[in-house]
Amino acid sequence: MANPSRLRAAALATAALLLCTPLAGCGDGGKDGDLAAQKLDWKDCPAPSEAEGGGNAPSPLPNGGTWQCATMKAPLDWSKPKGDTIGIALIRAKASGPANRRIGSLVFNFGGPGGSGVSTLPAFASDYAALRTRYDLVSFDPRGVGRSAPVKCESDSQLDTYFQQDATPDNSAERTQLLDRTKQFNAACEKNSKKILPHVATTDAARDMDLMRQVLGDDKLHYFGISYGTELGGVYAHLFPKNVGRAVLDAVVDPTQNPEQSSLGQAQGFQLALDNFAEDCTSKPTECPVGSTPQDVKNRIAKLLNDLEKRPIPGIAPRQLTQTAATNGIAQSLYSKDFWEYLTEGLEQAYAGDGKILMLLSDSMNGRSEDGEYSNITAANIAISCADQKPRYTADYVQQKLPEFRAASPLFGDYLAWGMLSCTDWPVAGAADHPDVSAPGSAPILVVGNTGDPATPYEGAKKMVDALGKGVAVELTYKGQGHGAYDSKNRCVQSAVNGYLLDGRQPQAGTVCS
Numbered sequence: 207m208a209n210p211s212r213l214r215a216a217a218l219a220t221a222a223l224l225l226c227t228p229l230a231g232c233g234d235g236g237k238d239g240d241l242a243a244q245k246l247d248w249k250d251c252p253a254p255s256e257a258e259g260g261g262n263a264p265s266p267l268p269n270g271g272t273w274q275c276a277t278m279k280a281p282l283d284w285s286k287p288k289g290d291t292i293g294i295a296l297i298r299a300k301a302s303g304p305a306n307r308r309i310g311s312l313v314f315n316f317g318g319p320g321g322s323g324v325s326t327l328p329a330f331a332s333d334y335a336a337l338r339t340r341y342d343l344v345s346f347d348p349r350g351v352g353r354s355a356p357v358k359c360e361s362d363s364q365l366d367t368y369f370q371q372d373a374t375p376d377n378s379a380e381r382t383q384l385l386d387r388t389k390q391f392n393a394a395c396e397k398n399s400k401k402i403l404p405h406v407a408t409t410d411a412a413r414d415m416d417l418m419r420q421v422l423g424d425d426k427l428h429y430f431g432i433s434y435g436t437e438l439g440g441v442y443a444h445l446f447p448k449n450v451g452r453a454v455l456d457a458v459v460d461p462t463q464n465p466e467q468s469s470l471g472q473a474q475g476f477q478l479a480l481d482n483f484a485e486d487c488t489s490k491p492t493e494c495p496v497g498s499t500p501q502d503v504k505n506r507i508a509k510l511l512n513d514l515e516k517r518p519i520p521g522i523a524p525r526q527l528t529q530t531a532a533t534n535g536i537a538q539s540l541y542s543k544d545f546w547e548y549l550t551e552g553l554e555q556a557y558a559g560d561g562k563i564l565m566l567l568s569d570s571m572n573g574r575s576e577d578g579e580y581s582n583i584t585a586a587n588i589a590i591s592c593a594d595q596k597p598r599y600t601a602d603y604v605q606q607k608l609p610e611f612r613a614a615s616p617l618f619g620d621y622l623a624w625g626m627l628s629c630t631d632w633p634v635a636g637a638a639d640h641p642d643v644s645a646p647g648s649a650p651i652l653v654v655g656n657t658g659d660p661a662t663p664y665e666g667a668k669k670m671v672d673a674l675g676k677g678v679a680v681e682l683t684y685k686g687q688g689h690g691a692y693d694s695k696n697r698c699v700q701s702a703v704n705g706y707l708l709d710g711r712q713p714q715a716g717t718v719c720s
Contacts, residue, residue, distance in 0.1 A: 527561025
């Protein structure tokens with residue numbers, strides 16, 4: 207996932223509905239000209255590119271099949287459908303069950319914005335094995351991401367410096383330094399990616415998905431969206447309600463919030479997750495190594511961060527663990543309860559003067575590999591967010607809001623408040639305060655909220671249900687921890703989701719899993 211100070215997925219705004227053209231479509235299910243008739247050339251997948259995160263080519267599938275990759279042509283500018291095109295990178299695993307049981311393609315977006323679906327789907331494919339019995343599992347790099355006309359900003363060495371900066375300034379000099387560094391980063395994005403920056407809004411990606419639906423040969427788009435992918439799914443349903451098939455939205459963003467409200471909600475969400483971590487650690491029969499009581503755990507973390515601001519400790523040579531990197535690493539570890547043991551170990555090490563584990567967690571959040579290469583997740587995250595969201599905040603405004611953010615989270619408040627400056631001086635105007643996801647006439651959409659979700663707080667699920675419109679959404683609640691519900695492997699959640707996607711059985715509205 208992207209750095210939570212830039213994520214703000216719950217309030218990503220989306221571009222206004224483009225003029226109706228033969229290629230863009232207007233939700234009427236019409237064909238999109240020549241590009242809709244293109245034939246994809248599926249081949250064995252190469253190793254992920256640096257922008258996708260690097261690494262090895264995906265392993266063979268359990269039944270001996272192989273992952274296949276292809277590139278779909280889409281308009282660079284959806285308002286000029288006959289103009290320049292870009293390539294959208296796709297990956298698929300063909301359905302494992304009998305051909306006569308195949309429903310179609312199930313398209314995944316795993317969030318960010320800025321995450322590579324081409325590299326992510328193979329990593330989590332075993333979690334979706336049941337769904338593969340009746341669907342081709344398909345994902346993609348959204349425009350601006352990975353292999354799909356990737357946004358490029360700064361070099362790897364410049365990004366090392368960027369992520370070492372003090373992201374929570376305490377005086378006017380530090381504020382000026384943060385603003386100058388933000389301007390420098392944004393100017394590099396304009397210099398290196400000027401052509402693509404105006405065309406990476408969520409509405410553009412949604413239109414790409416409808417073209418994808420047609421190219422894949424499906425009458426309806428069957429969809430599984432996670433985190434920011436829930437917003438993309440909601441925007442798709444708004445633009446193309448008649449084309450929605452069976453759709454699931456998990457780890458749901460709140461489509462009614464502006465970026466400030468989203469950042470404040472994330473401050474509350476990450477604080478709740480930290481509270482739950484501290485409670486869990488100190489409630490076990492064995493001694494909690496990072497505190498004697500929940501409050502003691504949080505007090506010691508706060509002291510660590512204060513000490514790191516004055517005196518960083520060794521991290522991964524030659525870099526040091528700064529206050530910002532430690533905060534980032536702690537936030538990363540709160541995305542999943544499975545990471546809590548790493549947080550405990552990382553804190554133990556940091557208290558002893560060793561910042562390696564917290565820095566590894568921070569690097570994971572920022573898309574940095576062990577060899578020092580960065581994926582383009584940060585560049586894409588900021589570009590998509592700034593194309594979507596209209597507000598541009600000033601340092602003076604953030605300064606005024608700090609008390610409210612600190613009340614929401616003593617630990618993460620400053621961090622998330624100052625993160626609202628990411629779009630300051632961005633070269634492309636933002637589209638709106640928040641997206642339009644109203645989708646009258648859409649097929650039922652299953653909306654899954656997690657009560658302990660730090661990044662997309664639970665309240666967003668109900669807001670999404672209401673915003674989609676009466677009779678569209680069916681809400682399912684998971685009383686758990688971490689970001690998302692299906693990948694928690696909770697049997698109740700997976701049974702409900704699988705029952706809907708595989709057999710069309712809707713769970714009863716208001717179902718609660720624990």
